[in-house]
Structure formats: C-alpha cells, structure tokens
Amino acid sequence: MAFASCLHSSYLSNTFLPILRHRSALSTSTSHLHRFCSPSRFFSSANRFRLPLMQVQVQAKRGFSFKEEVIASPADLSFEAPLKIVEYPDPILRAKNKLISTFDDNLKKLVDEMFDVMYKTDGIGLSAPQVGINVQLMVFNPVGERGEGEEIVLVNPRVNKYSKKIVLFNEGCLSFPGIYADVERPESVKIDARDITGARFMINLSGLPARVFQHEFDHLQGTLFFDRMTEEVLDSIHANLQDLERKYEDRTGFPSPERIETRKRRKVAAGFGKS
Template sequence: MACASWLHLHSSSLTRVILPILHHPTALLHRFNIFTSPARFTSSVNQTNPLLTPVHAQAKRGFSSKDHKISSAEDLQFEPPLKIVEYPDPILRKRNKRIDTFDENLKKLVDEMFDVMYKTDGIGLSAPQVGINVQLMVFNPVGERGEGQEIVLVNPRVAKYSKKMVLFNEGCLSFPRIYADVQRQTAEVPQTLSERPESVKIDAQDISGARFTIDLSELPARVFQHEFDHLQGILFFDRMTDEVLDGIRKQLEELEKKYENKTGLPSPEKVETRKRKKAGVGFGK
C-alpha cells in the first residue's frame, strides 16, 4: 500500500478546539497515523447540532462511565519528551482510566501529545500510545503544526454512528511502516468489508472538564474511530481478516522480536497465536 494520501485541504491558521465548531479545514496530508485511499473530503466538525451533520443510525449501547476506573494524579504523571509505544508493549492492551482531574498537568500532557504527534508525522494520537493509560486523544486532520484544528477529546463515548460505511487503509504510529486494510465481518454478511462508519456522534469532555457533543464525518471520523479503538485496548490488526493479516505477519513478528531484544522479556502476545478481538464498543460487530 502507498504510504501517502492525496487529500487536497487548505487552512490559513491553527485553532485549538475546545468545543469543536464549524467546518473541517483542508490541506495536503502525508505520512500520518491513518492512511486513506485518494479522495476529496469536505468534513464537518459540529457542536451539539446533529442537524448540521446527520448521523443516520442509533448506535448499539456504548460503554458506561462505570466501565472505567478513575485515574489518579500518579496515572497522569509523565516525563517529557513523550515517546511512541510500539506493539507488542502490554501498555497498548491495558485498561484506560477515566480522567477526573482537569488541571495544568493535563493541559501540559495535551501539549506534549500534540508535539510528539507532529514530530512523528501523525494526525491522531491516543494517551496509551505514549504510555499513559487514560481516556484521552488528540488529533488534527491536517497533520501540520500551525494549520487546521487541534481537537482534544477527554473521556469520549460513541453516541451514534452512521449506516453508511466507507473503505480505507490504515497505518498506526505504534506499528511503524505497517499499513493494511481494516476489516469488518458480520453474521448477516459473511464476506469481509474494508470499512468503518462514515460519521459518528460523540459525547466527550474538553481539557477544562466541560461536557459537549460533536458530530464528525469523513477523515476526522476515521481518525477518531482508530484512536477510540486504542482507548479500548483494541489494535488495528485485531480488525483484520486472516488473509489480510498474512500480508503483514512477518512485520508483526519482527516487532515482537524487537521488543524481546530490547526488554529481555518474551513478547506478551504473538501474532501466530492471535485470536480476533471483538470490535470496539459502540460500533457494529
């Protein structure tokens, strides 16, 4: 798969989105965490008004706040600079706690996450990917510092997702230089589909703790779904069919060997014994 996506986007300035509003800015994207097929998008990021960006289907029951423990001050401690955690580090599979303290430390963590995201050519990043197991993600669909909208979602939940599905190809900063189709299977449709919902409605909190609801579609929705999977301990190869997985099996095994050489410990998981994980909570299974 090619490791660039030709999305013609433009933007004149950067906006750190506390309550995301208005329309998704556009610019040329390259070398990022989510890879897509060539296409032109006019995505919307709308606050509290589902009429502006219709989401067509009621989601199955999303996860409850009771499903996640509350983080402590220690859980949010970090030493900059942050580094990307790579597969098969067990941090990527740990349960991620809800954030209940909205202070300067959280704002510093968000700033550091954006910093490492841009330095590694990403457009989205979740807290467990930098070794912090809390319910936090950041993204900027433009992927360039100083351009676009920087979106911060704390304790996000999926409220709705669309019936319409879109095809795409994904990569992940925790799986360097590995790109493949994310697959979905249902009992009703036995064949595999390389797709995710086109749009999602999300309930979340901002870095000050204020609750809000936003609708995301097209590329921002894809980035959110990828990072939301990370917050559930789900990695993108969990969604792949065995046939697709076979195409990257050697690369995954190399990452497992790299982990063993670096830590002196056996790999906590092996692709050769992998069993398909359940889909992310709140999405079709």
C-alpha cells in the first residue's frame, strides 16, 4: 500500500511555537507532502486520505533528567560542513546515540546544516546519525520546502504512549536510496523532548508527522526501517540491500559490517515501543 498525504497547513498549530524555527508563512500547498523525510519519499497512488489534526501540548520545563544515559561530549557534536548522508550498511547507523546536554551555538549550526542537507536531498526530515553524528537529535518540516512551512527540532525525544491503531505505508529512507517497502507503525504517538534552547515539552503527533517522527526515532535507537518489515516484504528488497552492501565494500575497501543474507531477526518493540 502506497502512502498518500493530504496534510493542510491548518493542521500545523501555532502551539508548536516553542519547537519551531519560523522562516515564512505556512504554505497551503500539499503537493510537497509526497516526500517522506529521512524516510526520503512516500508516493501517492490509489488510496488518498485526509490526515487527522495534530493535537499538541507544550510544557516548557527545564528539569529534564538524563538518568544513566551517556551524555554527548563537545567532540561528539563536532562536524564539518557540508554534511553528507550516511548510507546502509555503514556502522554509524547502528551505533549508540548519546543524549545532548549542551544547547549552544554549535548545536544551532548543526541543526541549520541538517536542514540544509535535508532540503538538498529532497526530504522532509532527518536524524543526526544519518549525517554521521551519533546524538539524539532530529529535524523535520512537513512541507518539505526551504522557506515554506515550519521547521521542527526535537532533542533527546522519548515516547510516552502510542496508539493501538496500526497503519501500513510504503516507506523509504535517505540512507537506503531508491528502496521503498511497506512498514507498519502506530497511527499516533505521544512524546516528550527538548527544543533547541533546552526547554522540555510534550507533544501528541498523528498522521504524517507521527510517521516521520517514528522513522527518525528508530534511527536514534539504531533501528533501520527494514528491521520492521515482514519477511515477505524484506524478500522483495533483498537484492537492493545486497547492492548497497557491495557499494559500501567498493567504496571503503572493508567487508560489509552486516549482510542481509546472514541477517538474524533483530528484536524491536512490537509496533513502535518506548525508549
């Protein structure tokens, strides 16, 4: 089943303000929403539907606890522009992604660069490990055009709750160029995160924004979209994954760190799961 999006600008509530980087008025066009973020594109086909209204709650709190998680150092957040997309099977995509505790100009510059590469690669979202930086950070813009819509930044996101309703969509990923296949995910999620200033907030997402978030959140957990596919669906892209493995070996001179033909089923939370 292919994905069709009809998200109207009125669905983007002004209550998003604490987590948005405004660049222009909201676009009323929906033509750009056939692209899916780091999950690079969804294609519209037979089934068209109207996405439900996003329900948003924001709580500006700063007493966020990192518990026993590993905190990113300045070196972990260092980067050189321009950023480049990391492709499967690069081990960076499976590495531990550290929590961010410093909200400074360097983080803002990193976010700017992530948005830049996201737009240049024709996406509507991107996670930090996909550009070689193993930290808990994602960006997205449901409109998918520079200067249109609103840009959302989520730092150290966590899932509090997800819906029982599961939806099947034909999903893609910038780290898997040219590969698209069906993935089941909950229709809505409730999360908490920090914004670019470090303020904590809670938010409910549904429809397209919920799916974008879930795909990107999986990246922050070292989970790739094919980990959530059925064996039948996975078989349909088996040869494409092998092509990427050979491409990695030709480019690096090293053996592929993982191979689809010897893959053991990864344990991932049913549907979506909490972090």
